[in-house]
Amino acid sequence: MTADIIDGKAFAATVRARVAARVAELGDNEMVPGLAVILVGDDPASQVYVRNKRKQTIEAGMRSEEVRLGADTSESELLQHIARLNADPTIHGILVQLPLPPQIDTLRVLDAVDPAKDVDGFHVTNVGRLATGQAAMVPCTPLGCLMLLKDRLGSLAGREAVVVGRSNIVGKPMAQLLLRENCTVTVAHSRTRDLAEVCRRAEILVAAVGQPRLVKGDWIRPGATVIDVGINRIEEDGKSRLVGDVDFASAIEVAGAITPVPGGVGPMTIACLLANTLTAYCRLHDVPELAGAA
DSSP: OOOEEOOHHHHHHHHHHHHHHHHHHGGGSSOOOEEEEEEESOOHHHHHHHHHHHHHHHHTTOEEEEEEEOTTOOHHHHHHHHHHHHHOTTOOEEEEOSOOOTTSOHHHHHTTSOGGGBTTOOSHHHHHHHHTTOOOOOOHHHHHHHHHHHHHHSOOTTOEEEEEOOOTTTHHHHHHHHHHTTOEEEEEOTTOTTHHHHHTTOSEEEEOSOOTTOBOGGGSOTTOEEEEOOOEEEEETTEEEEEOSBOHHHHTTTOSEEOOSSSSSHHHHHHHHHHHHHHHHHHHHTOOOOTTOO
16 A cells, blocks of 8 residues: 655645735725745746745735845945845835855844744744744745644644754754644654664654655655655656655655645745745734735
C-alpha cells in the first residue's frame, strides 16, 4: 500500500481563495492589504518568484508594490527604501527577497523591517514572540507545512515529530510551531548521531536539510506523515530535475502520507505570504483575522 500524496498545489489554491474572500469582505474599509516586495539584483530564480508573488497578490485583491534595485545597490540605499515602506500606511507587509548581494548585511536589513509588517517572520522580535508563545508573524514555509499537517491529521497534540534541519528560515520555526501544537519535538541535523534511527521515531517527519534524497524509505516509520521541504536541482539521466530531501520512490512505499517535490510545500509559501499580509492588515486595523492563518 502506497502513501497518500498531499497535494500542496490544490491546498494552496484554497488558502488563496479564503484570503481573497476575506479581502473582499474588507471592501468597506478605505484601503485593502498592501504587500511590497524588494528585489535587489537580477537573480533569475528570484525574478520568477517575485513575478509570481505579484500576480497572486493582485489576484487576491491586494495592492502590490515592487521595488527593483540594481545589484550594486548600497546597504544604506536599501535601508532608505525600507524606512519609506515602514512609514507608508498603504503597505502592510514588506518582504525583502533573499539572497542579497555580498555588500549588504542581510541581518541588518531584515531587522530594519517593522516587525508588524515583517510578513517573512524573520525579524528577531517575531522570532522571539514565536519562541515564547506570543502572537507573531510566522515564516511562510513552516506555516504552510503546519497547515498541511493539520489538514491531514487534525489535532497534532501528543504526536512525536522530528524536524531534520535547524535553519532559522524553516527548521527552528517549524519546531516552535509543532511545540505550540503540543507535539513532542526532536530537532535533528547533519551532526545527529544515527539520524536514521531518530527519523524512525517520527509520526510526523519534516525534512528541511537541503540534501537531495537524504531521507530513505527505511528511515521512515510505517504510516508516518512526511513533509518534504527540500527543493534540490540535480542532473540525472542527462536531465535537470527537482527532487526533495526525501527519497520519494522508497518513502512512498512506507509513509502514510507524503508531500511531493515539486507540488507539495512550495505552492504553500506564497499562499502563506498572502495570508500573513492579511494578518498584518487585520492586526493593524483591529479587525478579525483569517482563521488558521497564523
